[in-house]
Amino acid sequence: MKESTIMKIHYGTALASVGLVAVHILMRLTTGFADSLSYENVLANYRSVPYVIMLELILILLAVHGFNGLRVILLELKQGRVYEKAVSYGVVIGMIALIGYGSRTIIMTNMGMV
Amino acid sequence: MAQVSSIEDENAPNLLSTSKSVLLRISRFNPESDDSSKFMEFTVSYEKWTTVLEAILDVKKHHDHSVAVRYSCRQATCGSCGMLINGKPRLACFTKISELDSNVVTVEPMNNFPVIRDLAVKFERLFETHQKIKPYLINENSELESDEREFLQSPKEVEQYIQFANCIKCGLCNSACPTMSTDSSFVGPQALAQAYRYVADSRDKGKDTRLDIIDESHGIWRCHFAGSCSQVCPKGVDPAMGIQFLRGYLLGFRS
Numbered sequence: 506m507k508e509s510t511i512m513k514i515h516y517g518t519a520l521a522s523v524g525l526v527a528v529h530i531l532m533r534l535t536t537g538f539a540d541s542l543s544y545e546n547v548l549a550n551y552r553s554v555p556y557v558i559m560l561e562l563i564l565i566l567l568a569v570h571g572f573n574g575l576r577v578i579l580l581e582l583k584q585g586r587v588y589e590k591a592v593s594y595g596v597v598i599g600m601i602a603l604i605g606y607g608s609r610t611i612i613m614t615n616m617g618m619v
Numbered sequence: 620m621a622q623v624s625s626i627e628d629e630n631a632p633n634l635l636s637t638s639k640s641v642l643l644r645i646s647r648f649n650p651e652s653d654d655s656s657k658f659m660e661f662t663v664s665y666e667k668w669t670t671v672l673e674a675i676l677d678v679k680k681h682h683d684h685s686v687a688v689r690y691s692c693r694q695a696t697c698g699s700c701g702m703l704i705n706g707k708p709r710l711a712c713f714t715k716i717s718e719l720d721s722n723v724v725t726v727e728p729m730n731n732f733p734v735i736r737d738l739a740v741k742f743e744r745l746f747e748t749h750q751k752i753k754p755y756l757i758n759e760n761s762e763l764e765s766d767e768r769e770f771l772q773s774p775k776e777v778e779q780y781i782q783f784a785n786c787i788k789c790g791l792c793n794s795a796c797p798t799m800s801t802d803s804s805f806v807g808p809q810a811l812a813q814a815y816r817y818v819a820d821s822r823d824k825g826k827d828t829r830l831d832i833i834d835e836s837h838g839i840w841r842c843h844f845a846g847s848c849s850q851v852c853p854k855g856v857d858p859a860m861g862i863q864f865l866r867g868y869l870l871g872f873r874s
Contacts, residue, residue, distance in 0.1 A: 507834055508834050508835055508836055508838060508840050509834045509840070509869040509870070512840050512869075512870075513870065577840075577841070580802070580836055580837070580841075581798065581801050581802045581805075581841060582801060584802065584803050584804045584837070589836065
């Protein structure tokens, strides 16, 4: 993939994350902040399908943005063909693993398995 | 190793002279024999028009001819005498001691360049990256035949790139760039500014080729817009701005 395409995704995920995380934070203010973080309220959030979709989107956006940021930092830290390939594949694996684990939590809670 | 001496002593006394003296600290390092660099100190007299290069050449002439320094034109045209002067990348021939406003002038080789000896550095990487971006007009019709006219440009078209054509390849921007110090594969502000110089030239048809060259993992996207390249350029080139314009092309904001 061209670096400019990767960076377009990087900037896009950043902008989208800012929007969705803002909505997420505003939702905390619908009740008292402490109340919104109580066990029942958190579970209720997970069981609301629109909210769960938003959480999943935030997870994907932040994982893509964050791991690409990590890739950039690591590429600037050290150079070399093997190292750079390892970094590129490593961050993709890390990204998939994080999204997988986060999605598992969201799906299990949504299905009442927690 | 410190040597303190005075050039003034050797000159005939001049009652009209308004000269002052300054401590010139010169970094000495020979990679073939030294483990680390050390400073030699010389007290030199200067007039308000004396440049750092002239002070170094005075030291070479009167005290230590082995000081290694690269220079040629002495008028900020050849780009040979770039060095760190009091910690900032500058051309020695273009920096007056009186403008530094300090009693101590410290000269060191430029950062981000391998040292040949003392103040002279290797320019291979600079020239390689410069060459990589194809610093010439790409146009199939560029070979003029008889009865043909040269390419015409309006003043507005010339304005698009003319400041970038002032680059003298002195390497000060690459020396000031923080990314260059950690990323040994980074193409660097000098080459990127030159890429923009040709991309913005209305006579050039190689825009896509150049954008492809700089659009890689150690290309234009590794610039963090510190802006130090533009601050140190002795010719008023603004590589940071050129880099942002190039990004505009790659992001689809410019065509």
